[in-house]
Amino acid sequence: MIEMHDIWKTYSDGTHALRGVSVQIDSDEFVYLVGPSGAGKSTFMKLIYREEVPTKGQISVSGFNIGKLKSRKIPYVRRNIGVIFQDFRLLPQLSVFDNVAFAMEVIEAPRRAIRKRTLEVLELVGLHHKQASLPSQLSGGEQQRVSIARAIVNNPTVIVADEPTGNLDPDTSMGIMHLLEEINYRGATIVMATHNKEIVNNMRKRVIAIENGVIVRDEARGEYGYEI
Ligand code: ADP
Ligand code: ADP
Secondary structure, three states, X not given: OEEEEEEEEEOOOOOEEEEEEEEEEOOOOEEEEEOOOOOOHHHHHHHHOOOXXXXXXXXXXXXXXXXXXXXXXXXXXXXXXXXEEOOOOOOOOOOHHHHHHHHHHOOXXXXXXXXXXXXXXXXXXXXXXXOOOOHHHOOHHHHHHHHHHHHHOOOOOEEEEEOOOOOOOHHHHHHHHHHHHHHHHOOOEEEEEOOOHHHHHHHOOEEXXXXXXXXXXXXXXXXXXXXX
16 A cells, blocks of 8 residues: 655755645555656656655555655565566666566575566566567567566565556557556556556546646546646
């Protein structure tokens, strides 16, 4: 579960990215975050994966008060959160297998568990047969699947995706969405920022709209509602 209570985020240059955001997202939810560019969507997500800390207010993720976390506890909380980016952010010199395994190596998982689990998630995203390839040898959709495998390999309770289909064509995007739905179905909370009107309108899930750092709309089976 994710809870924000009166969250304010002001960057060092004085920009107010979020202004009094309160929200509760339950553990089985799939939430779309929409709103114009600069609205505060990325900031909202960075607070969840503890890339940024709030200027004011409380935020808790899976029971951790992450605004006030001691730095030695940050890795422990981060492993509970998988992050997916628009530009994939794979390590170009590592194979598909190693890109995914790396996420388990940093938390010092046992070698055999790493191998077993990495192959298991590569199977789940349909890339078992590409495990020895380099990212540059894959299509955009395949690269995004690798980044999804990396995000889920440590069994996180929360997945945060910042425009995961932003660089993909419509068919490939739908494939990625079905994969994310499957992951949600298996128990992970998903928060996804998107500008993709078709996806939001077709999937009919909870939609939280942010504008100017404020939640302006929060609907259980919402629509996109913005012109891009
Ligand atoms: P969105 O993801 O909806 O485009 P962001 O959260 O990236 O919005 O940005 C919200 C506001 O905060 C924007 O005005 C943006 O320019 C500003 N902003 C984002 N990151 C920083 C930063 N590191 N320093 C200063 N301002 C920032
Ligand atoms: P087990 O530990 O018994 O294998 P898991 O909880 O790992 O059971 O789930 C079984 C399948 O679900 C695995 O193939 C795994 O890839 C997938 N899975 C588990 N947790 C997640 C998650 N948080 N996100 C995505 N997929 C997951």
